[in-house]
Amino acid sequence: MLKILMKFFKFCNEENRKKFYISIALGVIDAIFAGMKIPAAYFAIDAIVNNKITVNTFLLVMGFMLLSTVGKMVINRFYQMLLTEGGYRTCAGKRIEIGEHLRYLPMGYFNDTSLGHITSVTTNTLEQTGDIATRAIILVMQGTITTLIVSLGMFIFDVRIGLICVAVILVFFIFNHFTNKSVEKVAPEKIESDKDMVGVILEFIQGIAEIRNYNIIAMNNARLNKAIERKTKADIKAEIAAIPLVGVQMLICKLAGVVIAGASISFYLNGSMKLTYCITMMLCAFIIFESLDLAGTYTALIRIIGKGVDMVNEIMEVEEMDINGEEIHPSNRDIHLDHVSFAYEDRTIIDDVTLDIKEKTTTAIVGPSGGGKTTLTSLIARFWDVKSGKVTLGGRDVRDYSFDSLMENFSFVFQRVYLFEDTIANNIRFGRPEASIDEVMAAAKKACCHDFIMALPDGYETVVGEGGATLSGGEKQRIAIARAIMKDAPIIILDEATANVDPENEKELTEAIENLTREKTIIMIAHRLKTVRHADQILVIDKGKIVQQGKHDELMAQDGIYKNFVSGRKKAVSWKIA
Numbered sequence: 001m002l003k004i005l006m007k008f009f010k011f012c013n014e015e016n017r018k019k020f021y022i023s024i025a026l027g028v029i030d031a032i033f034a035g036m037k038i039p040a041a042y043f044a045i046d047a048i049v050n051n052k053i054t055v056n057t058f059l060l061v062m063g064f065m066l067l068s069t070v071g072k073m074v075i076n077r078f079y080q081m082l083l084t085e086g087g088y089r090t091c092a093g094k095r096i097e098i099g100e101h102l103r104y105l106p107m108g109y110f111n112d113t114s115l116g117h118i119t120s121v122t123t124n125t126l127e128q129t130g131d132i133a134t135r136a137i138i139l140v141m142q143g144t145i146t147t148l149i150v151s152l153g154m155f156i157f158d159v160r161i162g163l164i165c166v167a168v169i170l171v172f173f174i175f176n177h178f179t180n181k182s183v184e185k186v187a188p189e190k191i192e193s194d195k196d197m198v199g200v201i202l203e204f205i206q207g208i209a210e211i212r213n214y215n216i217i218a219m220n221n222a223r224l225n226k227a228i229e230r231k232t233k234a235d236i237k238a239e240i241a242a243i244p245l246v247g248v249q250m251l252i253c254k255l256a257g258v259v260i261a262g263a264s265i266s267f268y269l270n271g272s273m274k275l276t277y278c279i280t281m282m283l284c285a286f287i288i289f290e291s292l293d294l295a296g297t298y299t300a301l302i303r304i305i306g307k308g309v310d311m312v313n314e315i316m317e318v319e320e321m322d323i324n325g326e327e328i329h330p331s332n333r334d335i336h337l338d339h340v341s342f343a344y345e346d347r348t349i350i351d352d353v354t355l356d357i358k359e360k361t362t363t364a365i366v367g368p369s370g371g372g373k374t375t376l377t378s379l380i381a382r383f384w385d386v387k388s389g390k391v392t393l394g395g396r397d398v399r400d401y402s403f404d405s406l407m408e409n410f411s412f413v414f415q416r417v418y419l420f421e422d423t424i425a426n427n428i429r430f431g432r433p434e435a436s437i438d439e440v441m442a443a444a445k446k447a448c449c450h451d452f453i454m455a456l457p458d459g460y461e462t463v464v465g466e467g468g469a470t471l472s473g474g475e476k477q478r479i480a481i482a483r484a485i486m487k488d489a490p491i492i493i494l495d496e497a498t499a500n501v502d503p504e505n506e507k508e509l510t511e512a513i514e515n516l517t518r519e520k521t522i523i524m525i526a527h528r529l530k531t532v533r534h535a536d537q538i539l540v541i542d543k544g545k546i547v548q549q550g551k552h553d554e555l556m557a558q559d560g561i562y563k564n565f566v567s568g569r570k571k572a573v574s575w576k577i578a
């Protein structure tokens with residue numbers, strides 16, 4: 001138990017750790033105040049039994065009682081506040097740390113680790129860890145400390161009773177150790193089922209359109225119900241595993257009271273204990289272990305804190321991509337790929353590609369679906385690490401750059417644009433958070449979205465739904481272009497829109513792209529002849545290789561995918577030209 005608590009304290013940052021330590025120290029003072037009831041009881045009993053009730057003894061007893069109650073109340077308030085704040089701040093801090101950490105992880109991590117896992121750790125697990133830690137530390141630490149202090153106090157009255165108390169504490173903790181072991185066995189299933197349920201719910205919500213489209217509601221409900229059922233069973237199993245053992249712990253505490261009362265009576269009868277002590281012991285016998293009893297019900301939960309800390313640490317220990325990255329500001333932005341190969345797990349997607357992209361030129365990438373166009377652009381911006389060869393920017397390997405200094409060079413406009421549930425102005429500001437509203441508007445004008453934004457009920461302050469659900473595909477893409485214009489990075493990676501764009505939107509989109517890409521290096525996954533025709537170089541990617549490379553006229557002079565496609569002879573090729 002102590003090991004887990006130490007692990008939790010290490011998990012907290014310095015500031016919150018201090019809060020926990022101070023609250024434990026305050027817990028000791030609280031326990032001393034709690035223990036004052038015993039001398040108060042003794043003085044009262046002594047006065048009654050020996051018939052020496054005076055104003056002084058009355059005041060002494062009342063003084064002890066008052067000090068115990070008021071002191072406990074004041075201290076309790078302080079340390080509860082500190083613990084609660086420490087618990088919640090630890091959770092919040094860890095969520096921010098995880099968010100920051102995820103930015104630097106290879107995309108492969110998100111492949112292997114389900115969204116459900118990350119969501120469940122950052123929501124339920126952290127919530128539980130913070131909540132349980134706060135309550136468990138209050139009750140377990142305070143319960144144990146109070147019982148220890150009161151038990152030590154018992155030595156002052158009678159060494160034998162003191163020894164019985166210490167023995168009870170030992171028996172309690174030995175038994176508690178086994179209780180926790182049995183709860184520990186069921187904890188992984190509880191956590192797994194939690195993770196599974198969050199994953200299924202997320203998938204259900206994200207795929208709701210497809211679920212309706214193909215009328216597979218019943219099938220998905222069955223999966224959802226199964227996941228919920230699994231979690232319910234795991235929760236019940238975890239509770240059931242603890243209940244009988246916690247019951248036995250409770251019994252130990254109650255029996256200990258009976259043993260102390262019985263022992264006190266027998267010590268009195270054999271003349272080795274004063275009557276006043278005997279009565280005091282009998283009175284205290286049942287309150288000594290009250291807080292230990294309460295602590296016992298929470299010690300099992302401390303295992304859950306341990307598991308929660310492990311799960312968060314597991315995410316935090318995944319190695320970041322730019323662990324040794326330098327702050328690099330290259331003198332030019334020439335891009336070079338030197339015998340680059342890449343595989344998703346074992347499947348080779350990019351196969352020995354060597355390529356030069358000079359700065360301020362336009363490179364159009366075309367080719368059949370699944371040929372590796374998107375993957376190639378992802379390697380340039382180091383969303384993934386190459387398996388062999390290297391990618392350089394301005395003569396330096398992209399792996400030498402720190403993540404932030406590499407990202408400064410790129411702006412992306414993906415086909416699937418994600419807008420955050422925030423105002424349109426703030427969504428555009430993601431490109432440069434400190435930008436003024438005038439700068440936001442200037443970027444929006446260049447991206448041809450000012451007019452439709454102004455027609456919205458709250459203009460730039462209109463809050464778009466999560467994922468940009470309230471805007472059309474073309475509108476979202478133009479906002480993404482405004483975001484990229486705002487960032488003003490020297491290299492633009494653009495996945496040209498194929499769907500979502502009606503003819504009216506298309507004209508504006510073309511103008512927006514022209515404004516974005518002026519004087520920049522453009523790497524564009526192109527779908528339209530208009531954009532391809534004027535590119536400085538066209539790369540035709542098929543099965544992970546550059547099968548053709550050159551300008552439009554050069555490629556049209558060769559036999560191959562490009563010419564076949566443009567002349568419409570090979571209809572099977574799936575990339576399209578408008």
Ligand SMILES: Nc1ncnc2c1ncn2[C@@H]1O[C@H](COP(=O)(O)OP(=O)(O)OP(=O)(O)O)[C@@H](O)[C@H]1O
Nearest residue numbers: 111344349367368369370371372373374375376541
């Ligand atoms: N994250 C991933 N994990 C595993 N395989 C992937 C991943 N992303 C893409 N692939 C696979 O890699 C291959 C190349 O994909 P990529 O998206 O680079 O092709 P593309 O040429 O851009 O295709 P499209 O024109 O259809 O967008 C595809 O077979 C795809 O299934």
